[in-house]
Amino acid sequence: MKITIMSEVFHQALGDVVRAVSTRTPMPVLTGVHLVAKEEGLTLVGSDSDLIITRELPAEAGKLDVEQPGAIVLPARYLAEIVKKLSGPIHLQLIDDTTADIRCGEIKTKLKGFPSDDYPKLPVMEESETLQLEASRWMEMLKQTVFAVSKSEAKPVLTGVHISMGEGRLISVATDSHRLAYRETKIDQHIDRACIVPYQAIGELIKLWDGKTEVVEVAMNEHHIHCRLGETSLYSRLIDGKYPNVSGLIPEGSETLVKMETKQLLKGVDRACLFAGEWKNHNVYITIHDGRMKLSSAATQLGNIEESQRIMEIEGTEEMKMTLDGKYLMEALRSVKEETVTLQFGGIMKPVVIRPEGNATHLQLISPVRAY
Amino acid sequence: MKITIMSEVFHQALGDVVRAVSTRTPMPVLTGVHLVAKEEGLTLVGSDSDLIITRELPAEAGKLDVEQPGAIVLPARYLAEIVKKLSGPIHLQLIDDTTADIRCGEIKTKLKGFPSDDYPKLPVMEESETLQLEASRWMEMLKQTVFAVSKSEAKPVLTGVHISMGEGRLISVATDSHRLAYRETKIDQHIDRACIVPYQAIGELIKLWDGKTEVVEVAMNEHHIHCRLGETSLYSRLIDGKYPNVSGLIPEGSETLVKMETKQLLKGVDRACLFAGEWKNHNVYITIHDGRMKLSSAATQLGNIEESQRIMEIEGTEEMKMTLDGKYLMEALRSVKEETVTLQFGGIMKPVVIRPEGNATHLQLISPVRAY
Known part of the structure; x- marks a missing residue:
């Protein structure tokens, strides 16, 4: 792996994926950011195993140049901090499968990490059932409901937002059993699915949206939801269980x-x-x-x-x-x-x-x- | 006591004095702001007994009107919060010596506090030995030294900034015994005094300065320092003890x-x-x-x-x-x-x-x- 990348581009992309990285994890490899360089570009992945954020950076003259493909996991906190303090083109090159050499002008850093193979794989989604929606509408729905989730772990299903699709409608609901927030919208696609998305994942998704990306793609499988906002993706593990039927409460x-x-x-x-x-x-x-x-x-x-x-x-x-x-x-x-x-x-x-x-x-x- | 005061003026003045108010105090009256209305204006005082901040608001048509002099101590947190949420002229009137009636349009609040007489008096300073200095220079001196104070209570004298005047010079020094910050400036007045000012007081003083007030007046007595910045004053209790002689260290x-x-x-x-x-x-x-x-x-x-x-x-x-x-x-x-x-x-x-x-x-x- 050998790449040259502009510090601002790298910094911004790292900023997104490190949101998912927790320093308290039983899996040391998850304290790192997974960098995968291919000819077409660089992918960055951060995860705390429940939540995964990925960012794709396409190769672009003057911003990102992939001279040699490869992959490594580098400590998230240190990588983000050093990139923040550099300016101009950064040359990143692997010395071996766990060590990277990072140079920027007179500044030389060596950073030790983990082999790329140790990093968990991304969940596989059934992309055939992907919902396409205006991102602004999706974010509005989430904001109008997420605050009403239960903050107590007593009933885990209530700590998430219930997202359901069916009969031409997309519905977002949250309740802590003292209050309830409900929002629906029409959709064109015939998808019939439902899931409970943890509170934290919804919060991160709202923060990830830059306000510009126009379309969000939402896919679910039995255990995960995947929301794609342009070059940024968020995967979240779902909350297991049966969400209460709220329609009778209104x-x-x-x-x-x-x-x-x-x-x-x-x-x-x-x-x-x-x-x-x-x-x-x-x-x-x-x-x-x-x-x-x-x-x-x-x-x-x-x-x-x-x-x-x-x-x-x-x-x-x-x-x-x-x-x-x-x-x-x-x-x-x-x-x-x-x-x-x-x-x-x-x-x-x-x-x-x-x-x-x-x-x-x-x-x-x-x-x-x-x-x- | 009966006054009419514009919400912005009141809010801004309260913002300054509540900085000195601590919610954790063995003297309940110190959780309040002391309001003293005289014909010429309103004085606000906040204190945690070591640090006292006062603000004077002169009576001014349309901004502050004192219809009836008087004084009361009102709970700082509640008073500041309610004033922040009001806009336009606020009518404040005492119902008895511990209760105020606060009205603003359709909004009516009743707030219980403490009698004015229970509030501690301000320290008496010997104003004959008051140093007058450009506020910007004074603030610069403090900023260039305060960070070097000791954060450990092992040697209390080192937790403050040593301020000394004499031989036409004003000197500000701080050290934690591993490092030392020193700044001096010339003064015209013949004052010969020295004191150790607690770290926190210096921090608050720096925050209090609005960048506009041009002159600071500094007075000391055996136990207190008093810095006056226009209508705002800060009094701080001094740290007792002998500051080490640092000149030999350089x-x-x-x-x-x-x-x-x-x-x-x-x-x-x-x-x-x-x-x-x-x-x-x-x-x-x-x-x-x-x-x-x-x-x-x-x-x-x-x-x-x-x-x-x-x-x-x-x-x-x-x-x-x-x-x-x-x-x-x-x-x-x-x-x-x-x-x-x-x-x-x-x-x-x-x-x-x-x-x-x-x-x-x-x-x-x-x-x-x-x-x-």
Whole structure:
């Protein structure tokens, strides 16, 4: 292996793949980045065995020149640090199958790693069932649901986002059993699959997207999901188990339905959360009365805060009292990009449904706090 | 107490004083901000008893209006958080001597605190001996020395910066006994005083300076230093004890004296530190040979890095080998703002003296690591 690569190109690509590298791993080879140079380009792989990120760099005059193909695994932390501190063309050449010589002008580094053969292989995906989707839509779906996963390991299936395809729809759902986030979108392809993707993998995928790549390709097999964003790929091990059927949880009718300005409501809830942190559930009190919504919180020893906001439209019972987890409510409202939302109250102990106005593909559901 | 204050003005002033407030204090009243409203304006005070930051806000039409003087201590964290979330004029009024009513448009907060009388008084300074100095020069002196204080509590006097005035000079010194940072400047006033200021206070003072205030006023008494930057003041308790006499530590002659480009050398040392972290002392090897300086580090299991840089000028013995703590060397070089530095080597086990070229008021001294 003998390559010449511009420091910025190498640095940027390493930045992506090292996200998947953990320093705490029982397999020392996984502390490294797998570099595979072929005539057509260089592939970089980083992995903690559950999550794998790969980046392909095509050979391009002046940016990457592969003089001699080959492969090696080099310590991720050191490789990334040295490349960050270099500028201009970097010459990387193997001395033997575990040692690389890295030169850049007057600067010479020797780095010891692992033989390429010791590195685990990538999962094999059935590429015939690959979904193609606008990357921006895919990312939006994930962002609108991922925050609602359970942070407790008590029910492992709830720590992931449930992704399902079928009947011309792609659905993303997350729930921690106190709240639920649901987003769907239409797809043209006839694929019928479902899986549970770990929270961390979704987080990394969102960070990996550069905002420019237009199409994402999503493939699944029994144990892995593979998302391809141009030259960058993420593979994640799936969470085993049966995801609960959530469709029955979403209430149909409502006692009271109010329409509010999303941003103004979000700011109000944020302020009302001031004293809510004193409670386990971030208790925020909501009172509907006289065409206005009062938001408040109180902590006996410290004080209280309250404000009232105009309700744009109201249907059903015009008086209502409820205690919600203010943090859940903020996260739900933050995931809404539309200017107005409807809040559908079913009664004091029934979950509240939050929907962007005029958009049936996205909803957030929050169970009330038993505060009375 | 009854005032109206614009949220931005209040928020900014609170931001300064809460820096001194600690949530962990045996005196509950110190978790609060002391607000004192007089006809001429509002004073805010935050303190953890060792460090006190005050901010004066003069009454100004449209920004601060004092309708009724008075004083209270309000919980710092909650007050800062609520003010951050409000915008426009804030009406603050006392309900009783421990409770404030805060209103902003439709938003009403009640905050419980402590009576003003419970708050400790400010230290009394002898203002006759106040030094006046350009704030930029004062900050530069502190930045060029503070990093060299000892991080260990074994010798408490070394955890502070020694500030001394006398014979028309102001001197700032810090040392952890392995390295020393020294900076002096001329002053017009005839003040003869010295004190040891805790590391944390110096750090806060540097952060407090907005870069605009032109003059700093420095006063000391037996137990406190007071630095006034326009409307903001910092008081710090001093470290008790006798600071070592450091003037004898600075070697006069040298075996080898080299002149280098500061930034290039700093970047080289930074790179050479790559494998230095494997050692307790961040061992970086320096070799002078053939008109060049070689910088290197090595970690047996991982690899090594080396580079060589051109020496601009050399005096004395032209061959030299030495091991230095790379982190110390970087911090010393970073404190130099001049384009070129001289490094004065006295021999393999003698300290290295780093001086900005053509500037006798600033020096950095680093003892070598016993690596052979």
